[in-house]
Amino acid sequence: MPRFNVMENYLVPKHTILTSKEQEKVLADFNTTPSQLPQIPLIDPCAKAIGAKAGDIIKIERESPTAGTSIYYRLVVAEWSTVDE
Amino acid sequence: MVSYQYIPKKISRIQFALISPDEVRKMSATKIITADTYDDDGFPIEMGLMDPRLGVIEPGLKCKTCGRKVDECPGHFGHIDLAMPVIHEGYTKLIKELLQSICRACGRVKLPKERMDLYLGKIRELGDISLHPFQFQTMTDQIRDEAMDSMQCPHPDCGEKCKAISLDKPTTFREEGHKLTPKEIRERLERIPGEQLPLLGINPEVARPEWMILTSLPVPPVTVRPSITLESGDRSEDDLTHKLVDVLRINQRLQENRDSGAPQLIVEDLWELLQYHITTYFDNQTSGIPPARHRSGRPLKTLAQRLKGKEGRFRSNLSGKRVNFSARTVISPDPYISINEVGVPKEIAMELTVPIRVNEFNFEQTKEFVLRGPEVHPGANYIIRPDGQRLRLTDKNKESLLEKVMVGYVVERHLMDGDIVLFNRQPSLHRMSMMAHEVRVMEGKTFRLNLPDCPPYNADFDGDEMNLHCLQGEEARAEAMIIMRVQEHILSPRFGGPVIGALHDHISGSFKLTYKNPMFTKDDAYHILSRTSYKGPLPEPDSVGEDGVKRWGGRTIFSLILPPGLHMEYPSAIFTGDETSRKEDTYVVIEPDDSGRSLLRSGAIDEKSIGAFKGKLLEKIVRDFGTDIGRQFLDDATRLAIATITLIGFSTGIDEEDIPEEAKLRIQETLDDAERKVDDYVKKFNSGYLDPLPGRDLKETLEVEAMKTLGRARDQAGQIASRYLGLGNSAVIMARSGARGSMLNLSQMSGSIGQQAVRGERIQRGYQGRTLPHFKVNDLGAAAKGFVKSCYKKGLTPTEYFFHSMGGREGLVDTAVRTSRSGYMQRRLINALEDLKVLPDLTVRNTSEVIVQFLYGEDGIDPSRSVRSEPFDYDDIIMTAMREVD
Numbered sequence A: 001m002p003r004f005n006v007m008e009n010y011l012v013p014k015h016t017i018l019t020s021k022e023q024e025k026v027l028a029d030f031n032t033t034p035s036q037l038p039q040i041p042l043i044d045p046c047a048k049a050i051g052a053k054a055g056d057i058i059k060i061e062r063e064s065p066t067a068g069t070s071i072y073y074r075l076v077v078a079e080w081s082t083v084d085e
Numbered sequence B: 001m002v003s004y005q006y007i008p009k010k011i012s013r014i015q016f017a018l019i020s021p022d023e024v025r026k027m028s029a030t031k032i033i034t035a036d037t038y039d040d041d042g043f044p045i046e047m048g049l050m051d052p053r054l055g056v057i058e059p060g061l062k063c064k065t066c067g068r069k070v071d072e073c074p075g076h077f078g079h080i081d082l083a084m085p086v087i088h089e090g091y092t093k094l095i096k097e098l099l100q101s102i103c104r105a106c107g108r109v110k111l112p113k114e115r116m117d118l119y120l121g122k123i124r125e126l127g128d129i130s131l132h133p134f135q136f137q138t139m140t141d142q143i144r145d146e147a148m149d150s151m152q153c154p155h156p157d158c159g160e161k162c163k164a165i166s167l168d169k170p171t172t173f174r175e176e177g178h179k180l181t182p183k184e185i186r187e188r189l190e191r192i193p194g195e196q197l198p199l200l201g202i203n204p205e206v207a208r209p210e211w212m213i214l215t216s217l218p219v220p221p222v223t224v225r226p227s228i229t230l231e232s233g234d235r236s237e238d239d240l241t242h243k244l245v246d247v248l249r250i251n252q253r254l255q256e257n258r259d260s261g262a263p264q265l266i267v268e269d270l271w272e273l274l275q276y277h278i279t280t281y282f283d284n285q286t287s288g289i290p291p292a293r294h295r296s297g298r299p300l301k302t303l304a305q306r307l308k309g310k311e312g313r314f315r316s317n318l319s320g321k322r323v324n325f326s327a328r329t330v331i332s333p334d335p336y337i338s339i340n341e342v343g344v345p346k347e348i349a350m351e352l353t354v355p356i357r358v359n360e361f362n363f364e365q366t367k368e369f370v371l372r373g374p375e376v377h378p379g380a381n382y383i384i385r386p387d388g389q390r391l392r393l394t395d396k397n398k399e400s401l402l403e404k405v406m407v408g409y410v411v412e413r414h415l416m417d418g419d420i421v422l423f424n425r426q427p428s429l430h431r432m433s434m435m436a437h438e439v440r441v442m443e444g445k446t447f448r449l450n451l452p453d454c455p456p457y458n459a460d461f462d463g464d465e466m467n468l469h470c471l472q473g474e475e476a477r478a479e480a481m482i483i484m485r486v487q488e489h490i491l492s493p494r495f496g497g498p499v500i501g502a503l504h505d506h507i508s509g510s511f512k513l514t515y516k517n518p519m520f521t522k523d524d525a526y527h528i529l530s531r532t533s534y535k536g537p538l539p540e541p542d543s544v545g546e547d548g549v550k551r552w553g554g555r556t557i558f559s560l561i562l563p564p565g566l567h568m569e570y571p572s573a574i575f576t577g578d579e580t581s582r583k584e585d586t587y588v589v590i591e592p593d594d595s596g597r598s599l600l601r602s603g604a605i606d607e608k609s610i611g612a613f614k615g616k617l618l619e620k621i622v623r624d625f626g627t628d629i630g631r632q633f634l635d636d637a638t639r640l641a642i643a644t645i646t647l648i649g650f651s652t653g654i655d656e657e658d659i660p661e662e663a664k665l666r667i668q669e670t671l672d673d674a675e676r677k678v679d680d681y682v683k684k685f686n687s688g689y690l691d692p693l694p695g696r697d698l699k700e701t702l703e704v705e706a707m708k709t710l711g712r713a714r715d716q717a718g719q720i721a722s723r724y725l726g727l728g729n730s731a732v733i734m735a736r737s738g739a740r741g742s743m744l745n746l747s748q749m750s751g752s753i754g755q756q757a758v759r760g761e762r763i764q765r766g767y768q769g770r771t772l773p774h775f776k777v778n779d780l781g782a783a784a785k786g787f788v789k790s791c792y793k794k795g796l797t798p799t800e801y802f803f804h805s806m807g808g809r810e811g812l813v814d815t816a817v818r819t820s821r822s823g824y825m826q827r828r829l830i831n832a833l834e835d836l837k838v839l840p841d842l843t844v845r846n847t848s849e850v851i852v853q854f855l856y857g858e859d860g861i862d863p864s865r866s867v868r869s870e871p872f873d874y875d876d877i878i879m880t881a882m883r884e885v886d
């Protein structure tokens, strides 16, 4: 078990894994496919902390200076493309 | 005309590979052996760099390879067989890593058998590498690191000890000090077994590592490096040709020397020279070697230089191109055109054209353009036949061509009043840098621009030039009209207020018209209003004099250009909030009368009402009544102001900064006082009695106290001076109403200029222990550290002048540094964001429809439709609601 839970830090927004029903709704609402969603790597501390698996969609509720709360979705991916330099 | 058939295709993948020497020879139209280009008669020499088989550049000739003419023949490569192999400058890093990962004797990757099998298995598992490029990259990096760490060949049948390999930039490899020749390196790379190449990140199907060492050099077609004939008849060759000549010469000498068995030393020198020429042929800015130069001393532009940087192929020819139907000239002001318009010189209007497709409805009209021809203003320059053939109109052929024109033809007519064009000023930093204007054809040679349009373009008239683009399609014109027209940009998306608004004299003028509500006779009132679009009668007079003369207040006149039903209340720019400003004079109240017409009840119309960036009245009118009425109001308000200011007269002179003798004395006393105080601090500091401020040492404390004391003294001097500078003073009117200048400027003119600073500190630099030889060493007093006691009106002493120049210089350097740095930042931001778009569902996506934001700006609000970055004008809503309750 990790000694710290990042989810408890006040700077970390709320992450939840969508159920398959919710997933379908999000994809339909935005008329999109999972591959067109922003991604989050499996190794991301938040994804790890909530036990996400590749293919899951994570809903993130962030505090926003303009909108109060803003909602964001990220697809969990095993392979994270990084660009060096 | 050449017709090409375009077959649009989607690129599914691009594969990069190394080119092999065999391939170079296979695609070569000829081998190049001689460094000479043309013979004495000017004909290209066979197997020379200008061999006719390499393509055609002279009109009329046919290509010896493909038989096509100029512009049809794409050009063909040749090749040079190198006498000795040479390293490709671009691959040195990779070559070094390869040499370090393989055994110097057997050429196998330095991994034990089981590790190698493990990795090879993993790579096989990965399948199609192009689907997992990053994973593959990570894995080969790891493999290479592991192989490089091994100090001995792990293969039992070899066991060779490893030697350290180093790279002397740019192309010299050494093995424990001993130089490795390209030939030796090539032999080592040749020994790497093909099946082990994937471990090193190389696909053996398309590349062999030894191909990074060149044995034959492709010679680009002549179309890539055309020679130009100068007026004198001399030929001038392209830089690439010059470089290839060098390569060929040295190659030839190297071959001769080697074949005749010349001493090793000479061969090696020539070999190195060949390496230098080929390296600079690829990139003439390779670090570690001097760039190859032209005879004139100019560095040659070789392959890399053609592509790199601002003047390179990408930024100069692909990301940005020169365009047709555009014009550029100096701009000058015209306050009598609308903000939506641009004045275009007749000469330019007769050069730029708009294509008009002839149909049965415009047939007669378009014929008139053709009849007038290219030399009379609303004429035409070209007609285009339905088959695409362009016919130039001249005064001579216009009658005969007129007969031909019929439905289906296109007539390119001159630019005319009312045409929509794009107008732009560089640097184009925001979307308001390019806006759509309506053309007004005028005499003169400059573009004319109404002054409220200056802030969005950041233009002034000290020689600025601007570009104009003439739109060629109906769709483009419609789109420009709807989304790019100037009036659509009055409210800025940056802060939700107006970027386009009244400035300078517009503000002085409307201030003069409305401050303390001056009275105007019927003649004057009509005169002022005649400049606006107001068409109605004058209202009832505000006063009738004893002599029976009717007079109208400035506020009444201003009210006539307001749209109906306005309710507003806010302080003017001159409102101070204390007893010096009467509410009646400085607090704007606008409300409708019984018939609904808006009336300016009190206050002065200044920067806070109609100014760019600050004008609340303008902002509200644009927001509540739309851009059409907003534009009309701004046009009218500026014209009204200009009419007023020209009627009343408004001028300023140097005596505006005069203050009475007693005031000068008091200022002098204040400044002397401050200087004495600073001297006291210095004395305390020198004798060690100064108490340090918390967190600061003695020296810092002295500086802080001195700055504070002198700053306060400057402010006091300003205040004393301002007491004599009232609103009867034109300079003060400009400063207080926000037209131009500030009260600080005025107090520096008649009070004191104050402390000069470099890097936020009093001036420290100069000689040892002192700033200038005019002062004693270690003088820490006010004057010695850059305090300017004088005012601009009085003039500066020589030492003050010097300090003032130091402070001024810092300002100039700062702006120069800031613009270049922020320019680069802007470029990077734009490159990262340029293809993002907001979709109708308010998501932000890129070109492959990948979502970047699920709701634009997280709140879905267009900032240019927001109220100073709030979604609604809450105060206004409450005020309206409360009025309705009453």
Ligand SMILES: [Mg+2]
Residues within 6 Å of the ligand: B459, B460, B461, B462, B463, B464
């Ligand atoms: Mg300028």
Ligand SMILES: [Zn+2]
Residues within 6 Å of the ligand: B054, B055, B056, B063, B064, B065, B066, B067, B068, B073, B074, B075, B076
């Ligand atoms: Zn050809």
Ligand SMILES: [Zn+2]
Residues within 6 Å of the ligand: B103, B104, B105, B106, B107, B108, B153, B154, B155, B158, B159, B160
């Ligand atoms: Zn070995």
